[in-house]
Amino acid sequence: MSLAFAEEAIHIRDTGHLSDREIARATGAAPSTVREWLSRRSSPSGARAERVAELSSIVERLALVLRPSYIPVWMNKPIPALDDDKPIDRIAQGDYRAVAQLISGLEDPGAT
Secondary structure (H helix, E strand, O other): OOOHHHHHHHHHHHHHOOOHHHHHHHHOOOHHHHHHHHOOOOOOOHHHHHHHHHHHHHHHHHHHHOOHHHHHHHHOOOEHHHOOEOHHHHHHOOOHHHHHHHHHHHHOHHHO
16 A cells, blocks of 8 residues: 555645644545544545645645645635635635635735
8 A cells, every 4th residue: 555645645734734533624634534544554646635635735835835834724725826725624625726826826915
């Protein structure tokens, strides 16, 4: 069994300060399943692995423009540019691109 996606989940927790419940919310997994990933006893696959990869990308980008400890707040905050949806919910819905585009504006405010 490859644990590559479990390692990504650990990276999300460590870099983005997201809890097992927040990772579960973004990936559609149960918190207990995420705890299995975080302990390297199992690894996400299929659509959950895709969400983990997308969430990891978002966390890495946010860590460059926000204090890492603020990332969970930002992910759970209604954002006007997302029609007051929360970024974590948009990722859960598979709408990674909308969140990524929003982060592009944070990375280079003149680009939006």
